[in-house]
Amino acid sequence: MELLTENTTNGKKVQILLEELRDRYGTKWTTHLIDLETDEQKKSWFLRLNPNGRIPVLLDVTDDGSVISIFESSAILAYLQQSDDMHNVFGFGDAFEKSQALQWLFFWHSSGPVHGHTRHFVKGAPEPTPSEYFQKAMLRIYGVLEAHLSGQHSGHPRQYLAGRGEGKYSIADIGTWPHVRAYRSLGFSEENDMRPFPHLLDWVDRIAARPAVQRGIDGCKYDSEENPGLHVRAE
Template sequence: MSDVKRPDITLYTAQTPNGIKVSIALEELGLPYKVVKIDLGKNVQKEDWFLEINPNGRIPALTDTFTDGQKIRLFESGSILQYLVEQYDKDYKISYPKGTREYYEMNNWVYFQHGGVGPMQGQANHFTRYAPERIEYGVNRYVNETRRLYGVLDKHLSTSKSGYLVGDHISIADIMHWGWVAHAGWAGINIDEFPHLKAWEDRVFKREGTEKGRHVPDRHTIKELLQDKETMEKHAAEARAWIQQGMASDAKK
């Protein structure tokens, strides 16, 4: 339908590693978009209006006018990024043509992040920063598994001619990983142990799309935060309170 106004994107997000995946991708693609900040500490993501967009009550989420002129609702960061490249990345700025070797290799790393790095590092964050008591088994289990996955990435990047995960340019595989790797220290991981991954993180960090997208909807301050132990502990305590409250609320449902 040629008269359908597109893109008509609204991004519902918060300052998290998953949230900034989408804003970085949108900036890399040069797409216009509106932003609705979701205050996780106030459980806005659990309000009925938001659950109509994402029934799982998590960020990020995105709406757009689809090709049929009707609104489409998208959730799960990997699904959102695949939608964006299939609908709008006609020049393959952050993807590769479907059916090519690079397309399938890109998907390998997309699922590696979605099923591995994200969940494992998320649990490492939880047991390191947010659990009401320190449980060594939980800390060791998830920090060590995240370190193992970082090792896989580091080894792979050691052979990359372009410095990116796949092919000769940045792709959604890189974008999906970057916010998590930038938060390595929050999970108790020393990025210096992984020199190729560290060089990759810095390479992506210097991109204009990353610089613009990482500050949506608030300033991305993890690098400064990790240098200030007192502020870091205060931030963790504040997050711990609402995370524990949210877990208690979810348990009653």
Template sequence: MSSFYAAETPERVQKAQGLHLITSLTPNGRKVHILLEELKEAYGLEWTTSLIDLDKNEQKKDWFLRLNPNGRIPILIDNNTSPPHVVMESSAELLYLVNLADKNDIFWFSDPIEQSEAFQWLIFWHASGQPNQGQYNFFRNKADQSSLAIDRFKSEVLRVYDVLEIRLSGRYGGGTREYLAGRGKGKYSITDVNAWAWIRNIRRIGFSEDELAQFPYLQQWVDHIAARPAVERGLGEWYDEDMHPELLLETSEL
């Protein structure tokens, strides 16, 4: 175990047992928090958590890059394997967790057709949704509201949201849906968690009333998922470094 981690890896990480999550309160962090909380409620899953202060760039240090060369959170370390298995990329972490712990497919699917549906919507959001919304969020907060960049990414986010609205509304047939994947009205799954952690702030990211009015079914979906107790816990104070500074990872500068 000691040879797996770098010498400067924080002791809290080196000595962790079982599943260990390194995270922060970002949309990608929140999606993994939510699934872990759901799996705890459903199966009693246990894990430990460490937090990263992204402003201090701890995630860009060598000890972290050894675990995730992309230098992003969250990462999930499974210390039950030898050597420990590190999972980077939040969508991959959701898949790893359901394969590991969701024995009854409460949050995933056993049917191949439903699995195919779920993979499509999981990949759609990871490839088309969160990159565009991430850029929109950045330029919306950093650039002039009339800039070409913010207009470009806002239009892409609206386009992606309309794709989800088409799916949930049944605009082109198939009937209305409660969730993105699964037969009939669908079933709550990691496909929803994956997108919801980003879309939950739909009413607070600079859309006009007319723009929001285009997405009634998507807004209903947001509110429906927000009411789940495990979702509320996944957004909660346990993952806030200000509330739990004892979970914060900080190493000395070299």
């Protein structure tokens, strides 16, 4: 395995698990330092591995000898725990405990960026208003999804976010779609702001066309007689 990284908060968490795995199992890996100051992470060779253009990225070799890349520090932690921690020393076998570990990992994965945003404003943001800063950040994120779906860096267009080839509809799409489809609520228009993202808009429509998705956004029907739902009440 090779870790493409830098000595930053997100790099450190992966480095720590790799060190733990080395102590416990003798896991071996090499490290390739990415020079963030010269934007090495925005070069095309790196964007092919991670269209988000950020470290850390883990490279691993599968059983059939092909090299795979994994990005997002929390996804790398989950991958390493599953692939290299066969005795669940740093994870859990029990489904509930496993889910608990993921809950807290996801909690911090979604909360961590607030740290970065806070620092941006505490240090005196160059953008005149916070909405300008966040709209710029959102358009960059749409650009990452567009590049991924269009195959801009990989040369392979795809229909869905995860899976080999053109991808397969999965929880990755389900977890992303409700936010992306709501771009108008962020002040973006299809005609202007979203014009650079045609593959992303096609993806929004493709998923919207699924009957289960339509039912899923059609309000909750917990109290109907056919579907009494699960009620948890504080007595």
